[in-house]
Amino acid sequence: MATGGGDQTWWASLGSALAGLMFIYAMFQQYFPYELRGHAHKYTQKLVTYFYPYIQITFHELTGEKLKRSDAYFAIQNYLADHTTATAKRLKADVVKGSKSLVLTMDDHEQVMEEFQGIKIWWSSNKNTPKRPSFSFYPKTEERRYYTLTFHKRYRDVITKSYIDKVLKEGKAIAVRNRERKLYTNNPSDSWYEYQSTKWSHVQFEHPANFETLAMAENEKEAIKNDLIKFSKGKEYYTKIGKPWKRGYLLYGPPGTGKSTMIAAMANLLDYDIYDLELTTVKDNSELRKLLIETTSKSIIIIEDIDCSIDLTGQRRKEKKKYESSSSSSDEESSSSEEDDKKKDPVEKKKDEEEKKSKKGSKVTLSGLLNFIDGIWSACGGERIIVFTTNFVDKLDPALIRRGRMDRHIEMSYCCFEAFKLLARNYLDLEGHELFDRIEVLLGEKEITPADVAECLMPKSEREGVESCLRELVKVLEKLKKKKQGKKKAEEEDEVNGEENGDGASGESSSESGESSSEDDEVAGKGRKRNGKR
Numbered sequence: 216m217a218t219g220g221g222d223q224t225w226w227a228s229l230g231s232a233l234a235g236l237m238f239i240y241a242m243f244q245q246y247f248p249y250e251l252r253g254h255a256h257k258y259t260q261k262l263v264t265y266f267y268p269y270i271q272i273t274f275h276e277l278t279g280e281k282l283k284r285s286d287a288y289f290a291i292q293n294y295l296a297d298h299t300t301a302t303a304k305r306l307k308a309d310v311v312k313g314s315k316s317l318v319l320t321m322d323d324h325e326q327v328m329e330e331f332q333g334i335k336i337w338w339s340s341n342k343n344t345p346k347r348p349s350f351s352f353y354p355k356t357e358e359r360r361y362y363t364l365t366f367h368k369r370y371r372d373v374i375t376k377s378y379i380d381k382v383l384k385e386g387k388a389i390a391v392r393n394r395e396r397k398l399y400t401n402n403p404s405d406s407w408y409e410y411q412s413t414k415w416s417h418v419q420f421e422h423p424a425n426f427e428t429l430a431m432a433e434n435e436k437e438a439i440k441n442d443l444i445k446f447s448k449g450k451e452y453y454t455k456i457g458k459p460w461k462r463g464y465l466l467y468g469p470p471g472t473g474k475s476t477m478i479a480a481m482a483n484l485l486d487y488d489i490y491d492l493e494l495t496t497v498k499d500n501s502e503l504r505k506l507l508i509e510t511t512s513k514s515i516i517i518i519e520d521i522d523c524s525i526d527l528t529g530q531r532r533k534e535k536k537k538y539e540s541s542s543s544s545s546d547e548e549s550s551s552s553e554e555d556d557k558k559k560d561p562v563e564k565k566k567d568e569e570e571k572k573s574k575k576g577s578k579v580t581l582s583g584l585l586n587f588i589d590g591i592w593s594a595c596g597g598e599r600i601i602v603f604t605t606n607f608v609d610k611l612d613p614a615l616i617r618r619g620r621m622d623r624h625i626e627m628s629y630c631c632f633e634a635f636k637l638l639a640r641n642y643l644d645l646e647g648h649e650l651f652d653r654i655e656v657l658l659g660e661k662e663i664t665p666a667d668v669a670e671c672l673m674p675k676s677e678r679e680g681v682e683s684c685l686r687e688l689v690k691v692l693e694k695l696k697k698k699k700q701g702k703k704k705a706e707e708e709d710e711v712n713g714e715e716n717g718d719g720a721s722g723e724s725s726s727e728s729g730e731s732s733s734e735d736d737e738v739a740g741k742g743r744k745r746n747g748k749r
């Protein structure tokens with residue numbers, strides 16, 4: 216782009232001369248008879264158009280009755296900021312809300328020229344100040360800014376069909392690139408207002424997680440990264456195969472294996488926003504749909520701990536119970552006694568009560584959630600990823616996680632040696648150590664989450680060195696191993712005791728002696744059952 220422009224400047228001078236003439240004409244117009252004024256105006260306009268072969272298109276900052284900020288103006292502002300900073304002579308620097316860096320734009324009444332397919336195009340930045348002050352909610356809207364695009368009329372088609380399209384597309388892409396990323400959470404519907412976007416509140420998304428620091432098998436990590444990148448570039452592909460541009464991921468595994476960390480890494484890799492959907496505060500399916508419509512593209516919608524969010528399996532359980540009750544009365548007895556036992560256990564009872572309380576507020580059903588994921592509405596906006604996380608994948612309804620809804624199932628598992636090496640590199644800048652062999656053996660024998668390994672590897676004071684962090688990990692692993700061995704031994708002993716008691720059939724079972732724990736009873740019971748079978 217370049218400032219000014221010979222041809223157009225010449226014509227602009229002619230235009231100004233004509234404008235001057237029009238001013239003189241306007242002065243005289245007051246003395247014209249009223250009936251002739253309309254005709255005079257029409258012919259003057261024709262005369263100007265005849266001599267001035269340029270077309271001008273204006274893009275106003277505020278449009279409509281409610282003076283909403285125009286998307287086109289915003290896109291052009293970004294486009295010009297990117298294309299004109301090198302050539303414009305007068306620039307304006309501003310911190311634009313929602314943008315992560317300082318934005319440089321053309322100053323008021325500045326003009327720049329650029330070429331598109333050999334055609335000269337002029338952009339100018341202008342402003343109007345209304346004479347009469349008007350009441351407004353937005354104090355800064357008194358000045359009405361606009362951009363003017365000027366080009367020769369013989370290029371009308373190219374400019375209106377291709378050039379403007381290109382400017383808007385590029386401007387939007389620049390805005391996405393420069394935007395401050397956001398982490399949203401849904402507000403309870405009591406605080407929604409009709410004319411304001413209050414369904415989601417947000418903070419700046421600043422999680423530092425990335426795939427390089429995520430500890431998991433390298434090939435699996437690469438596969439996930441490639442899948443995500445392919446998705447983000449797949450607009451044409453999804454259109455070609457007739458599928459909405461969205462993808463579902465199910466992340467499952469024990470607590471502390473990196474599910475939430477993986478989501479943050481996904482968002483950072485693709486430069487997406489995150490919508491963290493709290494299902495328990497969503498009243499019903501229609502609210503769920505409204506929330507979905509308000510999400511933007513280039514985002515990840517997450518529902519964490521989906522198994523705990525709403526009673527998605529309730530219906531199935533009821534059906535199962537109905538079936539069980541008609542099939543066998545003995546089963547019924549055992550299940551009811553099991554329920555009685557549960558009721559007796561105060562911890563379980565409290566847990567049940569709390570679960571019921573949290574689910575009571577939400578009437579979101581399984582079918583509502585299925586529609587949310589892949590109903591007609593789910594296609595609005597495009598380029599969205601939906602992620603569910605759970606610790607108990609078996610608890611989920613198969614319909615919810617079938618391929619097509621949750622396209623990729625990723626198991627986040629306990630820390631393997633490969634993952635440990637990555638954590639050691641991250642946390643301690645360590646490529647190898649004499650304790651590594653010992654740790655490899657221990658990791659093969661005992662399951663430990665990456666979160667626990669990470670905790671051991673984090674120096675607790677400035678004086679704590681690499682060696683003591685690794686020793687700490689070895690200590691924890693050995694402790695876990697001993698615990699496991701102890702448990703196994705106890706189980707074996709109990710089994711042997713059970714068998715001995717069964718052989719004697721004297722009725723001196725440990726439970727009768729009243730000395731054993733309930734766990735022991737269970738194991739002893741198992742032993743008895745096995746003996747009985749024999």
Ligand SMILES: Nc1ncnc2c1ncn2[C@@H]1O[C@H](COP(=O)(O)OP(=O)(O)OP(=O)(O)O)[C@@H](O)[C@H]1O
Binds near residue numbers: 468469
């Ligand atoms: N695979 C991993 N790679 C690197 N760090 C990890 C990994 N897994 C866990 N961590 C560390 O442990 C912490 C807890 O991990 P995270 O919250 O991602 O676990 P989670 O699987 O989401 O657990 P939950 O099921 O309880 O929500 C993280 O802050 C991170 O530092």
Ligand SMILES: [Mg+2]
Binds near residue numbers: 474475476519604
């Ligand atoms: Mg988590």
